[in-house]
Amino acid sequence: MSALHETSPSPTPAVGAPLPPALDAAGVTERWRALSDERAALDHRLAADLLPALVGAMRRLTAPNGPYRARLLDGLGRSSGWATGAIEEGLSRFARAYTENALRAAIVRAVGGLETLDRRGPRRAVAPHGTLLVLSSTIPWAGIESLTWALLARSTCLVRVSAGEPTTVPLFLEALAEEYPPLARTAAAVYWPSDDVATHRAAIAHPEAVIVYGDDPTVRTWRALAQERLRPPRVIEHGHRMSVAIIGRGSLAPGVTDPIADALVREAALYDRAGCLSPTVAYLEASGAIRPEDFAERCARAQARWAERWPVRRADDAQASLTHQQRGACEMAGGQVWASADPAWTVALDRRDPPPAPVPGRFLWLHQFTDFDDLRSRLTAWGDGLSTIGVSGWKARDAELTTIVSGTGATRVCPLHTMQDPSLDRFHDGRAELADLIAIRDWELA
């Protein structure tokens, strides 16, 4: 059994954020037992009572000048290497989405209504006895989303934070303990080393559901561990995916292109393209009035601006090597490259088909497409790895876009400037996690 692959967001963090004390197998087993003891306290509480507590915790976490926000910015800054401004932007976008109304709406869409979670109506949730969350360290808020659904389902949660991002979930649980201690006591944020397979096994021995974030080897590892159990737990996998942008001719016209290039680069720069919703490639419609070289130049200027505003975290040597390799390979294949002197940012106008593989960091590929078939085949080439398609300049051509996207693995089509702002109830796999997490028991008695 291979060890977990930590997908650290920061190849070379200056000083890591403090980790919770490492547990061993016995410690994890004890945590599960303690969590199980707490569960009964929530049996008769309504979801409507839990929602304000969760939203209140988020409010504490993000309150300007509040103690949690300062600790969050400090911890995330230290562990991720992201610029404080970028973390603040991400935090404020997530906090804006994390409202009571949004949570309610998401529950309605996923399972029909709050009464399902409260086991009162004709459809009653059967929640997993225990949910193990294995978090990676890409986008910090993803773990809070998963934790939210599991808590609302009244499943006790053991959250294994990653060494690369040990800050967000522990702070959220601390804030939740101030809001509503019984709910906070049904979850615990813990850590153990990624190569401690004995503790992996102890952690997965108890829960009925496992939510895994991480790269493909990590997901495979947990899937295999789950299969070792006589009655394997449900495994909800959030593996590696990537997103692209389509820039239609409407956005490749004089006078409108600069803000589009800026939005494209901003969505890529927000988490240094660590998340699955960041644009990796932008496909440019050939019939646009602005030449692709001109659009690329605008993107390069935007890259330089955003690099000043949100300084790029330093690439580790492997990423630097890959960046130099792909810049050079693009040029040798007839493409053009605009780039910083170091590996910080790159805009590569490429002509190869199939396109090159994504490069970590603020490395933005641009490809021109000649017609819809061309675009469809380029999108289809990403297979099931495609998450979000951000679109700009495509007004009144919805039918064409539907056709183009139909054969692809994309799970979300959205405006370019909201690529990093998915609604609360959609995940990068295009499924509502709450619906995946619970089973439904039909209740047909009067």
Add this chain to the structure above:
Amino acid sequence: MSAPSPAELDRDLAAFFARGIDAPADEAAFDRLALRVFAWQYEALAPYRAYCQRRGALPQRLRTWSEIPAVPVQAFKDARLICDEDGRTPEPARTFRTSGTTTGGRRQGEHALSADALALYHASLLPTFRAFVLPELAPGRTTDLVPLVLGPSADDAPHSSLWHMVEVLGAELFAEEPRHYLAPGPPAGPDAAALDAEGLARACEAATEAGRGVCLFGADLALDRFLGVVERSGWSVRLPAGSRVMHTGGAKGLRRAIDPAALYARVERTLGVPAAHCVNEYGMTELTSQFYDATLRPGHRGAGLFAEAPPRLKYGPPWVRALVVDAQTLEPLPPGQPGLLRIVDLANRGSVVAILTEDFAIAEMIVAAGDGAPDAAAATRPRALPFRLLGRAQGSEPRGCSLDAEDAVVAGNGATS
């Protein structure tokens, strides 16, 4: 600087190679030749010319070989880097392909060699191999060592530079034809490829009974697999003195990583070949020349009984320079600092003379007794230095000769993964 003709270049390169492996490093002569090769390639390879122009690296501006723009190895996947000769693209006599896995349907890297370029390949290969692996062999003679190969024949793997190399070595330097004990990979199915461990063991026994030394060629993973099979059966042999192992293949990115020190201990235990007689070769499809451990080189530091522990220093012939550059800035680093390996190989006359690899290494300053400490200027001046290979960048595609072996071994009977 006017571009010379390829014939002139080949003549002058041949003369430079003919000085021999032991010729003192002649930096001035190397510089002149490197810049002439570059000037010719600048004219003869349009994508490279454009690449250099964007960097302001025009032939008349460059002063030394370390300024020649290096082409990333990834570029060999999408651009056919074969220089025009007499105004037209020559028909490749051989096309070598990287063994890296294809990503998203992408092609493997290709190094196409014209007949003249292939001749340079051989002109570089033979003296270098003889110097580092068969140093006792007099020029013009062949060795009586029995060549046994843990790999396919060149006919079975026509795009592998490694097995082509072994074929040429077998024909030119060995009295006997090489015998092969591993079918090519990746195979069509689980039974299509198999390591013939029993056949190799029998060949080792036969050579031992006849008192003839063996030269065993293999990629690390195939060697590991062979040793695993025979160790489980309790088989071992003491190959006659003078036997040696030439192995190659990196450990990064593979399903299994091979610890070279452990591999040497197992070779010694099972085959009776000491670590000093195990020579690691470092080469790549995109290059024409190779680097080797110097453990068999008389008079070299780390030779003989006191063979260095891995990672050993790698040495190339005098027509090659290895430069370690900062992975962030690509600026040359002084000896002792780890960085990316950039190689200038004059034998790459037919494609591009300077290559940026994805391998990390540390160059080492060798100070001869009585030289005193090098001054600061000497320490930073790019020149002929050996290097220790640290491995591939994590996240790079797995590639290298072990991958061929890995494909064959994993898919074959008794898969190791």
